Amino acid sequence: MEDKQQLAGELVTKSFTWTIKNVSKATTQKHYSEVFLVGDWKWRILVYLKGNNVEQLSMYLEVVDASDLPYLWTRYAQFSLTVVNQLSSNMSITKETKHKFNASESDWGFTSFMPLSDFFDGEQFVCNDKCVIEAKVAVRKVDIKNLGDQGTDSSAPRESEHSSVDSVQFPLSLPVTTRTSEQVQANVKSEQVLAFPDAPSSGEVCIKPTDVPVNPSLVKGHEEVPPTPAGKLMDFRGLGNIEKAFVPLLEEVCLWHPSLIECQKKRSRTYIEWAFTALGRVLHFLKTTKVRDMTPDTCEHVQLLWEELETFKFDLGWLEPYVQAALDVKKLVERAGIVKKQREDVDALEIEVKRLRARLAVAEVDLEVAKRDLAKVEKGFGDTDMNRKLGYGRH
Secondary structure (H helix, E strand, O other): OEEEEEEEOOEEEEEEEEEEEOHHHOOOOEEEOOOEEEOOEEEEEEEEOOOOOOOEEEEEEEEOOHHHOEOOOEEEEEEEEEEOOOOOHHHOEEEEEEEEEEOOEOEEEEEEEEEHHHHHOOOOOOEOOEEEEEEEEEEEOOOOOOHHHOOOOOOOOOHHHHOOOOOOOOOOOOOOOOOOHHHHHHHOOOOOOOOOOOOOOOOOOOOOOOOOOOOHHHOOOOOOOOOOOOOOEEEOOOOOEEEOOOHHHHHHHHHHOOHHHHOOOOOOHHHHHHHHHHHHHHHHHHHHOEHHHOOHHHHHHHHHHHHHHHOOOOOOOOOHHHHHHHHHHHHHHHHHHHHHHHHHHHHHHHHHHHHHHHHHHHHHHHHHHHHHHHHHHHOOHHHOOHHHHHOOOOO
């Protein structure tokens, strides 16, 4: 197993070589390579040596531990997969593609990479019962400028230090567009990819705030929704003190959506702190929450966070599709709950049926024993004249 990594322009590129031994003795359908890193992302190769329901060698690139990644994560990758010709390397077979990986498509590749007959023919691709697979993977290198770094605590980690590659899973930098609800739903999936625009959109619209500030005690769920997380406060662009964990997220979205600040400039410092804290809570939730953590209580929590945020009159057209996608998970969770309950009911009924069948089997045995005992007692009894035995009926 060998790997080689280099930085090429905006892409971090890595080559990985995987040798599969004992090919002829393989009994499992799926074969996974060791995990390898491209930047800070974990990948592996998935191979079907006997084909994925086709008479072809099937090969894919897969994101490792996809279920553990934050909700709405995405990764863009350009990659090639190669089956090495071990007798003549220039006759190796290579296929290239690119894909935007996400929770619903965490692996991508080629179901029909090459015919199995060609793969196993001779010793070109399977030599000494070994085959060699190579992958070359390139992912985006994203440098997010954090305007809030100035004046921050030097001991706090910079957002860019967490990962130099696609460090933001949630696409905070999408431009504002006007779409119908049908278009929003249709485009949610395609927009779950971190954008790389040259400049922010000029089509942003600022919704003017009302003249009367909102009393936080009247905001639904304001008291019920705790700060997430509860930590140190730090100054946010001189507008107010905000949770430290929220500031990098707020800096990024304000960079791409200046209207967020423009809408609040005439507000009081306290109101601005409430507003950007509410926005920070939603952004932090979407960035850190994993799909597997979406319970009914979690869905209710994000609903409260969103309703609270809406009271501050930001233009949130760019954010709404992603919040809605998170809320849609509630339906899946509810359906999963119903399925689980029905499965438990079925399991309980099956156990009861087995118990009753066991009792019936015992009862049937008892019945057969009783029948045999009865037959013994009745043997010859039916032909006996009781009156004659007892002396009745004599004259």
